[in-house]
Amino acid sequence: QARLTIEEDVEGARHVLEELANVGVSYDDVTHLLQVNGVAAFAKSYDSLIRGIDEKRQLLLGPTGGRSGNLGPFDDAVRSALDRLAREHAVDRTWRHDATLWGGDAARQRSVANRLGWLTVHETMLGQLHSLNDLQADVRSAGFTRALLLGMGGSSLAPEVFQRIFGSQDGFPELQVVDTTDPDAIEAVTAATDLEHALFIVSSKSGTTVETSSLFAHFDRLLTARVGADESARHFVAVTDPGTKLEELARERGFRHLFLNPADIGGRYSALSCFGLVPAAIIGLDVKRLLEGAAGMAGRLKEPGDGNPGLWLGAALGALAQAGHDKVTFVFDPALESLAAWLEQLLAESTGKDGTGLVPIANEPQAPLDSYGADRVFVGLDLVPQPHAHTDAFLEALEREGQPVIRLRMTDEWQLGAEFLRWEFATAVAGIVLGINPFDEPNVQESKDNTNRLLAEYRQQHRLPEPSPVATTADVGVVGVAATSVGEAFERFVAEVRLGDYLAIMAFMPRTAEAEERLQEIRGLLCERLGVATTLGFGPRFLHSTGQLYKGGPAAGTFLQVVVEPQADVPIPGQDYSFGTLFRAQALGDYQALERRGRPLLRLTMSGDPEAGLRTILQALAPAAAR
Secondary structure (H helix, E strand, C coil): CCCCCCCCCHHHHHHHHHHHHHCCCCHHHHHHHHHHHHHHHHHHHHHHHHHHHHHHHHHHCCCCCCEEEECHHHHHHHHHHHHHHHHCCHHHHHHCCCHHHHCCCHHHHHHHHCCCHHHCHHHHHHCCHHHHHHHHHHHHHHCCCEEEEECCHHHCHHHHHHHHHHCCCCCCCEEEEECCCCHHHHHHHHHCCCHHHEEEEEECCCCCCHHHHHHHHHHHHHHHHHHCHHHHHCCEEEEECCCCHHHHHHHHHCCCEEEECCCCCCHHHCCCCHHHHHHHHHCCCCHHHHHHHHHHHHHHCCCCCCCCHHHHHHHHHHHHHHCCCCEEEEEECHHHCCHHHHHHHHHHHHHCECCECCEEECCCCCCCHHHCCCCEEEEEEEECCCCCHHHHHHHHHHHHCCCCEEEEEECCHHHHHHHHHHHHHHHHHHHHHHCCCCCCCCCHHHHHHHHHHHHHHHHHHCCCCCCCCCEEECCEEEECCCCCCHHHHHHHHHHCCCCCCEEEEEEECCCCHHHHHHHHHHHHHHHHHHCCEEEEEECCHHHHCCHHHHHHCCCCEEEEEEEECCCCCCECCCCCCEHHHHHHHHHHHHHHHHHCCCCCEEEEEECCCHHHHHHHHHHHHHHHHHC
């Protein structure tokens, strides 16, 4: 019961204070100390509050729009690009879906107009939260412990970012992306999966992606043998566009869930659509919170001036690329590093065409400052108010060296939805500046066509026309360079690398932590010794990402293909070829596509232990790179 107690037993209270004084506790001293310390604590708290408000103000309302840049002599070029965009009313026309912004004939403009749904898909998805919430409740109650996403490129990269940044929430399955045709990798995933407690997300915009269809057939066969066809279907969720064969299959088989995505969104712009948010819901994320962050960013992206964070970023990247700084090198807070792989596809596939484009450099090992050439722009992404100390120091050192540096900021990880939208808008703007269509991928089909041609040849001759090595060192074979050893091949290969080039390592092998570590060592050595930007991709995954850039972008690529012969093989139900054959055909088809372009190209094949083979490559490369 509430009552007035301060007047009760006043004499008793005075007695307590007297007893305290007798043992050396002074009431006056204690209250004075509390006053001094209290005022100091309140002052410190107030100062911290004001600093936080100022940082939020700079992030959300300030003229930089959540970014800062030290672009040195390129400020005028960026200002010129912004002035041009203002004259063309680029922001307003983008939001009005005016496809003429990106030029081209009527057919191209119709294609662009049908690829702009990403601008408002966050609103669409906010209206469908009930479906995602129902999915979330169903997955949790079903007790699935693992979710395997069968998808490539735009269907898989955003979900992988969600899993790596947030992790699966309590009571929800852990997500693993399966985007390979390597039979050794598929066998490893299969062996590690408790099929009866696994949920499979079959994700494909076209509904006919060969890797996704093949992986579905593999896991469906295994599940059907274990639990029967009807129960097997209850382990599958499909995400696709309306009217695809995957939609038809999901309905016929009775998949657990079917989500149809808006058809006017390209794969790499689909992070905030069903392709990104269905997996996010399955691992228990607060989808509404992600979308609300994107909605806030959308309001800022409608501003006409350089306070628009996407407009400024796109103008800066486009203008810098035109000035020769086209190697967009990401230096991110470690908590956000996984976002770089998503950005790699967005920039490479959107801008790498017509002989131009941005070359994204993701997760490159840090090298001495003098290893970075005059073709770079560095993009930092921090979590405010406390940026990562090492990342911050590295960016400051680059600024002192005169390298152009762009710094972006996020208040917390839940602003990831906003960051997706910022970069999508910036990429569209960079397309305007560069004069290209950022919504098509004309050269991606080339490797697919090569693969299909090789598979047809396999059906006729029961083998693939793989070139024989001209030299072999410790189970590592050399193709494409006249040499008597791997060391000599590297000597000749690196001699063709020029300043301003980039060097792409394309690894057709299982994507294990050990393999990635060794390949990153190779990458770091090449960057440091040759002074060129480097990329690293695992096949066939990168074919749906940087593959467009390698074939359609600037003629500045140098390519190292590493192919590990699979130790096992896995049949593809319903096909007359196996995963091993498909995997080798994809590697060979990509090699042939690059070979036709006449750029420096070295293919190394390994038939034994991948770890041992990579050590052999590293040992052979070291002296060649040193010279």
